[in-house]
Amino acid sequence: MRLLMLGGTEFVGRAVVEAALDRGWDVTVFHRGRHPAPEGVTALLGDRTTAPEGLAALATGSWDAVVDTWSLAPSVVRDAARLLAGRVERYAYVSSRSVYTWPMAAGLTEDGPLVEGSPDAGGEVPYGEAKRGGELAVADAFGAERSLFVRAGLILGPYENVGRLPWWLGRIARGGPVLAPGPGTLPIQYIDVRDLAEWTLDAVAAGLSGPYNLVSPSGHATMGELLDACVRATGRTGGTDAEADAVELRWTDPEALVAAGVEPWTELPVWLPPGETYDAMHTADVSRALATGLRCRPVVETVADTWAWLESLGGVAPDRPNRPGRPPVGLSPEREAEVLTALAGAAGHAETAGHAGHA
Template sequence: MKLLMLGGTEFVGRAIVEAALARGWEVTVFHRGRHAPPEGVRSLRGDRTTGPDGLAALAEGSWDAVVDTWSAAPSAVRDAARLLAGRAGRYAYVSSRSVYAWPPAAGLAEDGPLVEGSPDAGDVPYAEAKRGGELAVTAAFGADRTLLVRAGLIIGPYENVGRLPWWLGRIARGGPVLAPGPADLPIQYVDARDLAEWTLDAVAAGLSGPYNLVSPPGHTTMGELLDACVRVTGADAELRWTAPEALLAAGAEPWSELPVWLPPGEMYDAMHTADVSRALAAGLRCRPAAETVADTWAWLASLGGVAPRRPDRPEVGLSAAREAEMLAKLTADGWTGRNRPDLPEPG
């Protein structure tokens, strides 16, 4: 297979490139040159943010498939798709479950209502950008040659958003750790490497249309994820499980201050209850959470413990001072300080 990867030097794109190389595929990477691509690829340089002229390096060549992870202006996806439509067999666009109209119902499948979007849009909010990208690819390649990978939360090695790296770094420091409960709350995510393998399998099989891509319900829980962080770091950390209502009353910000975690309710249903039966039927396989955590920790260690960060994303995680303040208050109020999340809560 001849693969053209638009991007391919960071996180999801890099995982896809490495998976394709491991299969013996011929890989071309089109990128801006900010990061070195993996060894073994043909490298083309350009900048999609400058309009069609930035795609000059793609004026010639043909490929069996294109994979694109772009998440900014849909017009950049439109320009690339139009340019490549006659010289590439299929186009896989790594989209997002954010394209579903808010609030997405619990257990939503791929036929749920969608946000509005335009393939001609410039800078728009994330959900509209991803939906516009979907429309742009479909318009250029047709529905039968377009694969829409609607990912949820993505973690694993090369993560440059900082969610799992923050938990690993925090737990590695040891001491009491504010752990958002309940510990048995199921969570959904996809390891970037599992997304990569599934996407390449789907492209090779000629699949088309939208697929929700996260782990199946019950794959893991918040407790299993953080317990794995404790084990792999070998830290003297004590997880202080705290009830959702207490955390919210104390002003904790789900998702941003406590990455991955959302309390039961509308936002939790939107992020952690996706119907992924279509992707499972098409061969989705998700590695154990412990493996994702261990490999991410090993990758962080290879970088000296400091993960790269995307400049367009805000920092995540509680500051040390704020965590200490919240732990002191919640412990004094009797809400936390216990390692038994199944015990009755105060009040």
């Protein structure tokens, strides 16, 4: 297979490139040159945002498939898709479940209602509308039978430049009492970036088309299993209470966290309390992807490999591995200590009141 990867030097694109190289595919990477291209590829340089001159390197050549992860103005996807339509067999666009209208019902399938989007939209476009516009741009150029839409949910794993799982690993590696959002048995949905890459390559090789929700099945992992895996990966198991840096996961009810003003998803990454937003993010129907071969590795493997990658970079740092332009995620040490103190005080007050009432 001859694969053209638009991007390919970071997170999802890099995982796709590495998976394709492992299969022995002939891979071409088109990128802006801000990061080194993976070894073993043919590298083409250009800036898609300055079409048509920025796409000059793609003026010739043919490929069996192209994979695109673009998340901003849909007009950028439109220009690339139109240029490649006659020389590429299939276009796989890594979209998002954010293309569904809000609120997303629990168990939503690919037939759910979609946000408005335009393939011609430029400038700053809301994320969901940008991804939907990208889908429409690909469909306009390649037609329904040659277009594949990978509607991913939460993506974790090595190379993550959003910082969600890296923040948890860095926080637990620091030790001490950790504000753990409960309940620990709460199921979470995510996709390991490498599982996304493998499924996408399988799909283009098999000639699949149309939209697919791509996250793990509901119940594949829980919040407790994710944080326990972080404890094991960072070597924090086996500590004693006497050790100043021993990890103590302080599981806290969602109601108490919300009352304390903690922001789900941003201050405590991945976690959402039960309710409308949780249903939207962690209960997607993925039966269509499972029926076409989606396989999801255990959460302990995702966490351990992400930690190994972070260690290869020298560990977690405030400016790493976050993508430029994205706000940082996770509680600051000061904010976490403040919340833990407030929760402990509230619990102590409630216990005192309970004893007084009993007396």
